[in-house]
Amino acid sequence: MRRTKRSGSIFVISLVVLAGLVSVLALAAASQNAANKAQIRRMEGRKARVIAEAAIQRALAELQDQVNSPTTVNDDWSQLGQIGGEAFELGNASFRVQIIDAASKVNLNTATQAQLELLPLDPEQVDAILDWREASTAPRPDGGKDEYYNQLENPYNAKLGLFQSVDELLLVKGITARDLYTVRTDIERTNQPTRTSSGEQVELPLEELLTVDSVSQAVNAAGQAKLNLNTVNQWQQIVGRAQVNQQVAQAIINLRPGGGYTNIGQVLATPGITLASAPAILNNCTTGGQNQPGKINLNTVTEEILLTIPNLPPDVASAIVTRQSTGFTELGELTDIPGMNNLALLQQTAGFFEVNSQSFVVRVVGRSGTTQVALQATVALLDGAPKIVRIEESPYTNVIDVWGWEAEPVATTTLKGAQ
Known part of the structure; x- marks a missing residue:
């Protein structure tokens, strides 16, 4: 046993x-x-x-x-x-x-304050973005310069220069990854940017609306460089290219601001320029060099981006997108769009656009x-x-x-x- x-x-x-x-x-x-x-x-x-x-x-x-x-x-x-x-x-x-x-897309380095305010950003973030990229060392009321960034746990200086990438926004005061890469639900906007995906309207995060790389060429339909109205000093050249009379050409030179025209829309406010003369000016003249950063291409821009252009009516934005099926050959064709045959509206908006990239x-x-x-x-x-x-x-x-x-x-x- x-x-x-x-x-x-x-x-x-x-x-x-x-x-x-x-x-x-x-x-x-x-x-x-x-x-x-x-x-x-x-x-x-x-x-x-x-x-x-x-x-x-x-x-x-x-x-x-x-x-x-x-x-x-x-x-x-x-x-x-x-x-x-x-x-x-x-x-x-x-x-x-x-x-x-x-x-x-909207260029983060050239977008105006009014344009930034139409993006999914709160006022404090707009101030902080402008303070980050501008050389001035004086902060806006809700922005931030070195004094703010130097007090962080891991201190650094404000850029005081152009953004090199969109995700550089994560270094800017008050902007988080959630703000950049997800849809904002804490900001009320009349026009929330959307895109059709698999048959459904999908709201877009801020990152999808931005770039730092957009560049266009200031050339006419023949590939000829446009005349820079900030550097030309002979009215005869303006007459030949802009197809305006001597009086208007001289006014363009004489009324040029000390810092130069900010964009071609400002030129259209010159006395004597009419809606009829605007297309030739838009087609053949510019206020910058041949390579122009930040211009929005009328031929490829989406409606949600057009709605970030200050003063541009929604029906005009829709008409621009509809016109893309045939395309814009020259910037002056903007006046053919219903609602854009308005000199005051051209003065406010034409400077945002080009037709190439x-x-x-x-x-x-x-x-x-x-x-x-x-x-x-x-x-x-x-x-x-x-x-x-x-x-x-x-x-x-x-x-x-x-x-x-x-x-x-x-x-x-x-x-x-x-x-």
Whole structure:
């Protein structure tokens, strides 16, 4: 009997040991399985990024032939990828791509106070943005200069210069990641920026409305540089280019402010200029150099951005977007828009616009297996060739919705060599 108990005890101990070994093996197997899955995800992530970077190169090839002016939604670059709705397949990986015009957004470095006030920002944030980018060391009532930033737990100085990226806003007093990347619900606005995504109207975060890279060229329809009315001193040149009489041409020079005209709309307030003479001035004259930052391209701007233009009526904004199907060849064609045959309204708004762009944003999503990587590249046309300025990962987890793409591709293209 004693032997039986002993044998039973040994058997029980053996079972316990065996169970322990099985548990250890199971844990080891689970750990190995988790490690394998992690390795697969890493490999998929690398492959997804490579395919996303390849998509950016595909977009650069499309921009190689982009002409200086005009830049329209009918150009080949705008059609690439069907607004992110087309999947380009390469083996077991794929990418989706869209090119948008940077000049279809509000430039954070040139936006006026009145324009900033029409964005989803509170008054304190508007003051802080202006204080950050302006050289003056005297703060606005609700803004902030070095005195404010130097007292932070991790102190730094105010920029007192241009923003280098939109996310630099996170350094500005009172602006948080939530303010920048999510839809503001704490600010009442008459026109909340929205975009259609998968058939539904989606409200847009502040980041989607802004750029720091938009640049246009001050050229006419023939590609000739516009006449700079802030530097010309011979009325004969103005007569020839602006198609006005000598009296008006001399008035443009004589009434020029000490700091120069701020924009072409201010020139239109010169005595003697009429609605009939405005188109030639808009087509052939400028108040800056050939490269002009911050101009909004009439051919590509969306209605939600047009609604940030101070004094621009909503029906005019809608009419501008409708006209984009045929396009604007010259800035003077703005007077053809219903509601814009008004000299006072032109004086207030014409200075915000151009009809071309020299900067673009390439949005891509690369996918491998179950992993996707979303990148955004800023591209500038330099000496007629597209150059990458920067590549950033998208900050959004719902990037497809924020970018306004269809949830799933509506078309598929198999690239050569992938069959």
